[in-house]
Amino acid sequence: MSTTLDSGPVAPARPVGARRDGHGRRPRRGTGRWAAFAFIAPAWLYVLGFYLYPLAGSVRMGFQDYTVSSFYTGVAPYVGWDNYTAVFHDSHFSRTVVNTVLFTAGSLAFQFAVGLALAVFFNRSFPLGGPLRSLLLIPWLLPLVVSGTAWxxxxxxxxGVLNNLLLHLHLTDHPIPWLASTHDSLIAVTMVNIWVGIPFNMVILYGGLQSIPGELYEAAALDGAGAWNRFRHITLPMLRPVTAVVLTLGLIYTVKVFDVIMILTQGGPAGSSQTLTTYAYNLSFQQLEFGRGAAVGNLLILVAVVFAAVYLRSTREQRKAGR
Incomplete structure (x- = not known):
C-alpha cells in the first residue's frame, strides 16, 4: 500500500544572483555602480584638491619666472628650463646634494640597525617588556617641534646636557659646538633625526618578527645552529619584504625632512647642514625666487616617485615569484 502526498504546485527555482528588494523588484544594474562611485568620490576629491592640484601648480611654477608681483598681477612668464639651469649652476647646490645624501644615508642606516636590534630584543618575553616598548614610542609620537626644541x-x-655629560665623563676636554660648527652641525641634525625615526623602524620590524613561525627557530636549534646563524639564515631572509617597506618609507620620509633641521640649525651655519628641503625654502621664502624653489621641490618629488616606483616593481616581482 502506497500513499501519495500532493504538496501543490512547486515554485520555480530562482536563478542564482537574481536578488530582489523588499517589494519583489530587481535592483537596476547601474545602481551598484553609482553607489560605489558615491563612496569613492570623496576620496578622489580629497586627493585632487590637496595633492594633485598643488602638485600641478608646483610643476607649472618650476617653469615660470614667479615673483612677488605675480601673486597680485597673476603674470608669471614661462622661462622653460631656466630655473633648473640656474639651480644646477648654483655654487650651493652641489654641497646641498651631498648633505642630503649623507643625511639620508646616515639616518636610514642607524635607524634600521638600532630599530632591528630593539625589535629582536623585544621579541622575547620578559617582565615589563610591553610598557618599556611603549615608552620607546614617545620620540615618534611627540610633535617634531617639541622634539627639535628639546634637542x-x-x-x-x-x-647643554650632552656637553656637560661628555665633560663629566672626560670624553672631551672642551664643549662641542654641535649647532654652531660647520663640521658638527650635520652630525647633530642627523643624530636627532635618527632618534626620531628609531621607533618607527622598531614597530614595523617587530611586527615582521612576530609573523615568523617559531618552529623554524626550533628546527634550526635542533640542527645545531647558533644564535647568529639563526638570525642570518632565518630572521633576515624572512624579514626581507618588511625590510623593503621600512627602507622605502624611511627614504621617502628622510629626503623630505624639514622641521627638525629648521628648528635646530635652519640649514646653517654657512649651509653646512642644509638639505634640499631647506634649500627650497630659502630660495622661495628668503630669496623670493619662487620658480627656483619650486624647481628644487620638483626634484625632491621626482626622487620620491622614482624610489616608490622601484619599490612597487620589486614587490610585484616578489609576488609573481611567490606564485
Missing amino acids: RWILDTDS
Whole structure:
C-alpha cells in the first residue's frame, strides 16, 4: 500500500544572483555602480584638491619666472628650463646634494640597525617588556617641534646636557659646538633625526618578527645552529619584504625632512647642514625666487616617485615569484 502526498504546485527555482528588494523588484544594474562611485568620490576629491592640484601648480611654477608681483598681477612668464639651469649652476647646490645624501644615508642606516636590534630584543618575553616598548614610542609620537626644541637645549654649547655629560665623563676636554660648527652641525641634525625615526623602524620590524613561525627557530636549534646563524639564515631572509617597506618609507620620509633641521640649525651655519628641503625654502621664502624653489621641490618629488616606483616593481616581482 502506497500513499501519495500532493504538496501543490512547486515554485520555480530562482536563478542564482537574481536578488530582489523588499517589494519583489530587481535592483537596476547601474545602481551598484553609482553607489560605489558615491563612496569613492570623496576620496578622489580629497586627493585632487590637496595633492594633485598643488602638485600641478608646483610643476607649472618650476617653469615660470614667479615673483612677488605675480601673486597680485597673476603674470608669471614661462622661462622653460631656466630655473633648473640656474639651480644646477648654483655654487650651493652641489654641497646641498651631498648633505642630503649623507643625511639620508646616515639616518636610514642607524635607524634600521638600532630599530632591528630593539625589535629582536623585544621579541622575547620578559617582565615589563610591553610598557618599556611603549615608552620607546614617545620620540615618534611627540610633535617634531617639541622634539627639535628639546634637542636644541640638549645640544647647546654652554649649558647643554650632552656637553656637560661628555665633560663629566672626560670624553672631551672642551664643549662641542654641535649647532654652531660647520663640521658638527650635520652630525647633530642627523643624530636627532635618527632618534626620531628609531621607533618607527622598531614597530614595523617587530611586527615582521612576530609573523615568523617559531618552529623554524626550533628546527634550526635542533640542527645545531647558533644564535647568529639563526638570525642570518632565518630572521633576515624572512624579514626581507618588511625590510623593503621600512627602507622605502624611511627614504621617502628622510629626503623630505624639514622641521627638525629648521628648528635646530635652519640649514646653517654657512649651509653646512642644509638639505634640499631647506634649500627650497630659502630660495622661495628668503630669496623670493619662487620658480627656483619650486624647481628644487620638483626634484625632491621626482626622487620620491622614482624610489616608490622601484619599490612597487620589486614587490610585484616578489609576488609573481611567490606564485
